[in-house]
Every structure is written in structure tokens, then in C-alpha cells.
Amino acid sequence: MTAPDPQHLDPELERQVAERTAALTELVAHLMNSWDDERRLLARKLHDTLGSSMTALTMHLGLLSKGLTDAKALDRAQQMKTLLGGIIETNRLVQLTLWNDKLEFLGIKAALSELVAEFGQEHGLTARVSLPDDDDAYPRAQGVALLRCAEEGLHNALQHARAKTVDVILDDDGEQLMLTVRDDGVGLARPAPPESLRCHGLRLLRERARALGGSVALGRVEGGGTALTMILPRRAG
Structure with missing residues (x-):
């Protein structure tokens, strides 16, 4: 069966397709916002309950250790401090994975700076970030x-591109925001148009951008490497 010519679609069918696409975009945006809110709430609960309790236990253990004289007991207390410290750090990393508080309290620039710095340190890569000079606020959904x-x-640069250097660049020209993640990895075998973003992570990014009136593109970098770019229309915070 021959596919219908897109230029000769029935106007009513075009209207229905447009309405259906708009409804799906709105639904996806709602689901992602709900997902983000749940992650934010869970991260806050981990901070306010588990994190605070572990910190308090560490302080109490320190006070109790001051009264110990037995070498074995002191050694056991130190082991417990080390264990609690590991739990506190794990809890912090889980919170950060769920929701970056710096995004909410200090803005996207602080959140990106922390993300890129910790990524480079954790994986032994050269990870750099370039940010606008102005301290403009952006809506949370855009951030x-x-x-x-x-x-x-960053994940793709590490897992797929086998990159050694990654640059995260945020540009703001007053009309639109553009975030680019550029690496020096193996690159793409061929150009990747937006509709070829089949990885679930990239597809979710595309839907996030689309819900905000923006777009996502994946392309090759001249000289080798890959660039992931998100463009969003500028909106006041």
C-alpha cells in the first residue's frame, strides 16, 4: 500500500493529528513534572530524616568516645564513625541523584557547576563548564x-563516546537558552537528525524541550566527538 502524500492529507485528519500530538505533549509534560516533584520530595525526606539522624548519631558517638579509655573500645568507636560517614555520603549522593537542591536555592549555574565538577572527579575526566556572566533566574521547569x-x-560521553574531555556550555542571548554538552569521544557514524533520538533518555529530553517550546539535537563535532544541544525559548523566572 502506498503511503499518503503528506502534502495532500485531509484537513480534518491534519487537525485531529495536531490535536492528538498537542494532547500527548501536554500529558508527557505533566508526567515529567509529577516525576520531578516526587524526586524532589523524596530527596527532601532523605535529607530531613535519614541525613539528620545520621549526623546526630555521629555527634553522639563522638561525645561517647571522649569517655572511653579502652583501646579496643576506641578502635570500635572509630570504625563506627567511619561506617556512619560512609552512610552519610551515600545518602548525600542519592539525594543529589534524585534532586539537586542547588538548582532550587542557588539556580541552574550553581547546579551545573557542582554536577560537572563532581562528574570529572568521580570518573577521572577533564570536565569543564562555561556559564553566562549574568545571574538571571530561570523558571524551575527550564532549570x-x-x-x-x-x-x-555527561552519561553518554562516559558510557558511549569513551571521551576524555567534556565541556558543558550554557549560553543565554536574551531570547533563548542553549545548553551544549560536547565531548572528544568516538563521535557518531553519521549525522543524527532529531527524529533519530531513539535512546529513552534522549527521547525524554526531546519531550521535555518540546513541552517548553524548545528542541534537542545530537550531532557530530568537527574534528571528532559528539555534541548534545538543548535550545529553549527565554522566559522570565
């Missing part, structure tokens, strides 16, 4: 989308 784009780009 979340930009941060998720950075996370996806």
Missing part, C-alpha cells in the same frame, strides 16, 4: 530540563 540535558550528555 530542570537544562540540568537533565547536562546529566544525559
Whole structure:
């Protein structure tokens, strides 16, 4: 069967397709916002309950250790301090994975700076970030989308591109925001148009951007490497 010519589609069918696409985009945006809110709430609960309790236990253990004189007891107390310290750090990393508080309290620039610095240290890569000079505030939905784009780009650079250097660049020309994650890895075998973003992570990014009136593109870098770019229309915070 021959596919219908897109230029000769029935107007009513075109209207129905447009309405259906708009409804699906709205639904996806709602689901992602709900997902983000749940992650934020869970991270806050971990901070306020588990994190606070572990910190308090560490302080109490320190006070109890001051009254110990037995060498074995002191050694056991130190082991417990070390164990509690590991739990506190793990809890912090889980919180950060779920939701970056710096995004909410200090803005996207602080969140990106922390993300890129910790990524480079953890994986032994040269990870650099370039940010606008102005300290403009952006809506939370835009900040979340930009941060998720950075996370996806860094993950892909590590897992697929086998890169040694990654640059995360945020540009703001007053009309639109553009976040680019560029690496020096193996690159793409051929150009990747937007509709070829079949990885679930990239597809979610595309839907996030689309819900905000923006777009996502994956392309090759001249000289080798890959660039993941998200463009969003500029909106006041």
C-alpha cells in the first residue's frame, strides 16, 4: 500500500493529528513534572530524616568516645564513625541523584557547576563548564530540563563516546537558552537528525524541550566527538 502524500492529507485528519500530538505533549509534560516533584520530595525526606539522624548519631558517638579509655573500645568507636560517614555520603549522593537542591536555592549555574565538577572527579575526566556572566533566574521547569540535558550528555560521553574531555556550555542571548554538552569521544557514524533520538533518555529530553517550546539535537563535532544541544525559548523566572 502506498503511503499518503503528506502534502495532500485531509484537513480534518491534519487537525485531529495536531490535536492528538498537542494532547500527548501536554500529558508527557505533566508526567515529567509529577516525576520531578516526587524526586524532589523524596530527596527532601532523605535529607530531613535519614541525613539528620545520621549526623546526630555521629555527634553522639563522638561525645561517647571522649569517655572511653579502652583501646579496643576506641578502635570500635572509630570504625563506627567511619561506617556512619560512609552512610552519610551515600545518602548525600542519592539525594543529589534524585534532586539537586542547588538548582532550587542557588539556580541552574550553581547546579551545573557542582554536577560537572563532581562528574570529572568521580570518573577521572577533564570536565569543564562555561556559564553566562549574568545571574538571571530561570523558571524551575527550564532549570530542570537544562540540568537533565547536562546529566544525559555527561552519561553518554562516559558510557558511549569513551571521551576524555567534556565541556558543558550554557549560553543565554536574551531570547533563548542553549545548553551544549560536547565531548572528544568516538563521535557518531553519521549525522543524527532529531527524529533519530531513539535512546529513552534522549527521547525524554526531546519531550521535555518540546513541552517548553524548545528542541534537542545530537550531532557530530568537527574534528571528532559528539555534541548534545538543548535550545529553549527565554522566559522570565
